[in-house]
Amino acid sequence: MTDVLRSRYQQTLVHLAWMFLCSTVPHGGAKVLEKTFEEWMRYRDECLRRMASEPYPAGLFCNRTFDMYACWPDGSPGTAVNVSCPFYLPWFEKVKHGLVSRRCGTDGQWVMVNNSQPWRDYSQCEEEMELTAEEEGAHQLMVSFKVLYTVGYSLSLLTLISALFILTIFRKLRCTRNYIHANLFASFGLRATSVMVKDALLEKHWGMEVLQVADWEALLSHEAALGCRAAQVLMQYCILANHYWFLVEAVYLYKLLIGAVFSEKNYYRLYLYLGWGTPVVFVVPWMAAKYLKENAECWALNENMAYWWIIRIPILLASLINLLIFMRILKVILAKLRANQKGYADYKLRLAKATLTLIPLFGIHEVVFIFATDEQTTGILRYIKVFFTLFLNSFQGFLVAVLYCFANKEVKSEMKKKWQLWKLDHPVLCCAQ
Numbered sequence: 001m002t003d004v005l006r007s008r009y010q011q012t013l014v015h016l017a018w019m020f021l022c023s024t025v026p027h028g029g030a031k032v033l034e035k036t037f038e039e040w041m042r043y044r045d046e047c048l049r050r051m052a053s054e055p056y057p058a059g060l061f062c063n064r065t066f067d068m069y070a071c072w073p074d075g076s077p078g079t080a081v082n083v084s085c086p087f088y089l090p091w092f093e094k095v096k097h098g099l100v101s102r103r104c105g106t107d108g109q110w111v112m113v114n115n116s117q118p119w120r121d122y123s124q125c126e127e128e129m130e131l132t133a134e135e136e137g138a139h140q141l142m143v144s145f146k147v148l149y150t151v152g153y154s155l156s157l158l159t160l161i162s163a164l165f166i167l168t169i170f171r172k173l174r175c176t177r178n179y180i181h182a183n184l185f186a187s188f189g190l191r192a193t194s195v196m197v198k199d200a201l202l203e204k205h206w207g208m209e210v211l212q213v214a215d216w217e218a219l220l221s222h223e224a225a226l227g228c229r230a231a232q233v234l235m236q237y238c239i240l241a242n243h244y245w246f247l248v249e250a251v252y253l254y255k256l257l258i259g260a261v262f263s264e265k266n267y268y269r270l271y272l273y274l275g276w277g278t279p280v281v282f283v284v285p286w287m288a289a290k291y292l293k294e295n296a297e298c299w300a301l302n303e304n305m306a307y308w309w310i311i312r313i314p315i316l317l318a319s320l321i322n323l324l325i326f327m328r329i330l331k332v333i334l335a336k337l338r339a340n341q342k343g344y345a346d347y348k349l350r351l352a353k354a355t356l357t358l359i360p361l362f363g364i365h366e367v368v369f370i371f372a373t374d375e376q377t378t379g380i381l382r383y384i385k386v387f388f389t390l391f392l393n394s395f396q397g398f399l400v401a402v403l404y405c406f407a408n409k410e411v412k413s414e415m416k417k418k419w420q421l422w423k424l425d426h427p428v429l430c431c432a433q
Contacts, residue, residue: 039088047071062104067118075104085125098124141383145390150199152394153192159398160189163405170414176268180252181404183275184245188397191238198231202298228298233287236311240279243318248275250325257332278314286310 047066054064054073062075075081082099085092100122103111111119167173167182248271255267289307290299302308405411 036088036090040086043071043086043088044068060108062108062110065110067102067120069120069122070100072102072110075102075110077104077108078106079104085122089125089127091127094127095125100125138383145386146199148387149390149394150196152391152398153195156395156397156401157189157192157196159401159406160185160192163401164189166405166411166415170411170418172414173411177252179268180245180248180271183272184242184249185397185401185405187238187241187245187275188400191235191242192394192397194231194235194238198228198235198298201228201231202300228300232299233283236286237279237283240282240311240314241276243315244278245275246322247318250322250329254325254329257329282310282314 044066050071051064051066057074060077062072062077062081064074065072070083070086072081072083080101080103082101085095085098085100087096089095100120102118102120105111113119164182164185167178167185252267252271286307289310294303294307
């Protein structure tokens with residue numbers, strides 16, 4: 001292949017890549033891109049067979065060719081050659097009566113642009129990209145949402161790592177209650193990490209440079225998607241683990257409040273199984289269903305919602321159990337406050353404080369949208385749901401770490417003691433300051 005021809009192929013493929021990735025993928029995902037490439041391959045093969053079977057004309061003419069976009073017959077010098085829009089275009093039904101044209105020069109050569117790219121008028125074959133103000137606003141809103149949850153997860157991750165370090169380094173903080181908090185922090189941290197890794201892998205996967213046919217095949221191959229599929233599986237596992245450590249927190253607190261007598265050591269092992277083991281029971285069949293039935297792209301699409309419910313049902317179940325425990329705990333707290341209330345205003349304040357503290361711990365906020373599923377919400381309600389879900393999920397790790405570590409009286413007292421001891425051990429440094 002000559003350098004000029006290679007350059008023509010590369011420029012055309014890059015143009016197609018931009019058309020497909022910018023126009024098609026956001027609406028139809030990898031399935032549309034994959035089908036388009038398969039149709040393009042069929043179109044190319046039919047073109048090559050037709051070119052090989054038809055006889056050549058006599059005299060001067062522009063050679064028949066397949067320029068990676070359309071199939072061109074021999075052209076008469078000084079004329080424009082028109083062919084139908086290629087059928088592999090995803091929007092072909094809208095432009096099936098349109099034509100794409102090239103010019104055959106008087107010297108028997110196809111007219112080129114800058115001596116490297118073929119001149120081609122495919123305006124009749126382009127998809128109508130009439131972006132309304134509403135669509136443009138929706139696009140900007142989604143970009144803002146991504147920035148929002150990226151900031152939220154990053155802040156949460158830094159805070160959670162610090163909280164885990166504190167709970168681990170101080171021996172006096174090592175007890176079953178703080179062990180459970182530490183596992184909850186870890187599940188939040190893993191969730192934040194998996195979300196950011198998944199986003200990075202998706203961006204890398206769909207942002208790869210497409211210059212030749214082999215690049216298309218690599219882009220759409222299962223091997224190229226292995227990384228983001230693994231990240232998707234890890235993310236689903238971490239989300240489930242997050243919810244079941246919420247459940248562990250709820251069960252443990254409820255047992256403390258009702259004064260149940262039990263061996264914390266024996267129960268802690270069960271808590272570990274519930275928090276880290278239960279998600280495996282649901283993630284494995286979901287992974288098998290995706291691999292066998294929807295093995296496309298990064299497993300982010302849900303064409304058959306039945307497979308998505310394998311993940312969604314245990315999340316809803318954990319949220320509902322948490323809600324019931326939450327209401328029961330509030331009832332116990334209410335009874336205790338009534339028995340010891342000094343003043344009605346103080347009593348209401350303490351009840352409100354207890355309620356607001358329990359909500360992020362149990363993830364009760366998710367119950368608000370528990371029945372407003374993605375497939376049932378449309379329009380402004382969908383955007384409201386997406387905003388609150390992304391905001392609360394991404395910043396929740398930060399809020400939990402602050403409430404149950406940095407704002408905890410026991411933790412602050414221990415840190416203050418350590419600071420006093422450090423000042424006694426380093427008097428010179430402290431005086432210098």
